[in-house]
Amino acid sequence: MDSEIRQSVRRFFKQYGMDPADIDIGRECGAFLDEMRRGLGGKASSLKMIPTYVTACREIPVGEPVIAIDAGGTNFRVGVVRFDAKGEPSIEDYSAHPMPGTKSRISRETFFSEIAGYLAPVIGKAEKIGFCFSYPTDMLPNGDGRLIRFCKEVQADGVEGELIGKGLLDALEEAGQKRRRSVMLLNDTVATLLGGQAARAHRKYGSYVGFILGTGTNTCYIERNAEIKKLKDIDPSGSMVVNIESGAYGLAPRGRIDEEFDAGTTNPGEHKFEKMISGGYFGELALAALKKAAFEDLLSDGCADKISSLCEMSAKDANEFIGDPYGENLLSACCPADEAGARDRTAIFHLLDLLFERAAKLVAVNLSAVICKSGAGQDPALPVCVAAEGTMFHKSKAFRNKLEYYIKDYLVDGLGLYCEFIEAENSTLLGTAIAGLTAGMK
Numbered sequence: 019m020d021s022e023i024r025q026s027v028r029r030f031f032k033q034y035g036m037d038p039a040d041i042d043i044g045r046e047c048g049a050f051l052d053e054m055r056r057g058l059g060g061k062a063s064s065l066k067m068i069p070t071y072v073t074a075c076r077e078i079p080v081g082e083p084v085i086a087i088d089a090g091g092t093n094f095r096v097g098v099v100r101f102d103a104k105g106e107p108s109i110e111d112y113s114a115h116p117m118p119g120t121k122s123r124i125s126r127e128t129f130f131s132e133i134a135g136y137l138a139p140v141i142g143k144a145e146k147i148g149f150c151f152s153y154p155t156d157m158l159p160n161g162d163g164r165l166i167r168f169c170k171e172v173q174a175d176g177v178e179g180e181l182i183g184k185g186l187l188d189a190l191e192e193a194g195q196k197r198r199r200s201v202m203l204l205n206d207t208v209a210t211l212l213g214g215q216a217a218r219a220h221r222k223y224g225s226y227v228g229f230i231l232g233t234g235t236n237t238c239y240i241e242r243n244a245e246i247k248k249l250k251d252i253d254p255s256g257s258m259v260v261n262i263e264s265g266a267y268g269l270a271p272r273g274r275i276d277e278e279f280d281a282g283t284t285n286p287g288e289h290k291f292e293k294m295i296s297g298g299y300f301g302e303l304a305l306a307a308l309k310k311a312a313f314e315d316l317l318s319d320g321c322a323d324k325i326s327s328l329c330e331m332s333a334k335d336a337n338e339f340i341g342d343p344y345g346e347n348l349l350s351a352c353c354p355a356d357e358a359g360a361r362d363r364t365a366i367f368h369l370l371d372l373l374f375e376r377a378a379k380l381v382a383v384n385l386s387a388v389i390c391k392s393g394a395g396q397d398p399a400l401p402v403c404v405a406a407e408g409t410m411f412h413k414s415k416a417f418r419n420k421l422e423y424y425i426k427d428y429l430v431d432g433l434g435l436y437c438e439f440i441e442a443e444n445s446t447l448l449g450t451a452i453a454g455l456t457a458g459m460k
């Protein structure tokens with residue numbers, strides 16, 4: 019029974035152009051690399067390849083406090099961080115709030131004043147602020163950045179095109195802070211790279227990559243300045259971290275369900291790659307596929323009715339079902355307790371599993387291309403350190419096992435390139451603190 023159901027689920031995906039077996043990692047990796055090169059050269063590309071002016075190795079000042087802010091897709095976290103002489107961090111006054119603009123559409127003034135409000139309890143505790151801002155932002159050499167556009171369904175009018183660090187400092191001044199702090203803005207992938215590097219300071223690596231697969235997705239890596247052809251006034255012998263904005267990659271093979279799903283989001287046509295793989299979209303995309311499957315007689319009538327009436331589903335719901343198809347979870351509750359329900363569970367399992375498989379293959383393409391471009395990793399004693407963050411990456415076993423398989427198969431066995439995934443505790447917040455302590459503008 020299982021293999022017959024598996025075949026029908028595969029046929030279903032094939033018909034919609036979404037069968038992971040049709041993804042040729044080598045070909046897709048080549049396309050990703052070309053797109054990276056175009057972005058570095060300032061040519062039309064879905065990959066922005068944003069130069070950050072951040073160099074990877076930093077001497078961390080001992081004992082100095084810094085306010086670290088992490089503005090992510092769902093949460094807005096604040097903490098005061100210090101490092102001791104051994105480089106061990108301590109985090110105090112930690113608080114978490116909703117990201118402004120995720121609950122309802124707000125104005126520019128509200129956006130910055132809400133942030134200033136979140137900082138009020140800690141602003142007297144440090145002169146420096148590290149601001150991790152997880153949205154596509156053009157960086158300036160002084161450490162501020164101009165928001166290109168929001169994603170992850172954040173809605174705040176008039177913030178796109180604005181300098182974010184300056185907006186925050188102005189809002190703090192309006193709230194009565196007369197002394198201007200210094201602020202350093204950085205992307206969360208960059209913070210993760212710096213945090214991962216500091217946490218593994220004792221270990222030598224060939225190079226570093228920062229990778230996020232959480233609500234959204236993105237990758238950064240260390241590039242030789244000579245390769246960043248769109249920047250003219252930089253030292254060609256140096257290197258810097260480049261924020262790829264890989265969630266916006268536009269050349270991954272999309273299927274009909276991807277296209278229909280994208281059309282219903284707040285930013286259709288943008289962040290196409292992210293909508294195929296990241297946690298913020300995965301549950302909804304899987305639900306869209308399940309609803310189609312319900313119409314195509316892949317599920318029993320009882321199950322199809324229940325699935326069709328579901329209004330939302332998260333990546334967590336998908337993971338819970340994969341982890342225990344007979345347990346207490348959203349999708350299990352849609353399957354009747356009879357024989358037909360047993361077939362439903364098998365079909366839903368294969369459907370989710372294939373979507374995870376596709377996400378894993380696409381992430382393998384993304385990371386393989388970046389590791390190739392880094393020019394490092396040929397020596398297994400000096401692998402490329404991939405500092406990774408995000409629930410999809412660390413909490414989804416279904417995804418992670420498949421990713422490890424494709425990395426071994428394609429990158430290690432196929433290309434002879436080595437990498438090591440690391441998860442450093444609080445790497446985003448700590449990387450942000452390091453950046454805030456070592457650079458910034460007023």
Ligand code: BGC
Binds near residue numbers: 091152170207233289
């Ligand atoms: C944003 C990136 C961010 C990533 C991970 C994407 O939606 O465009 O800037 O790094 O999510 O949070």
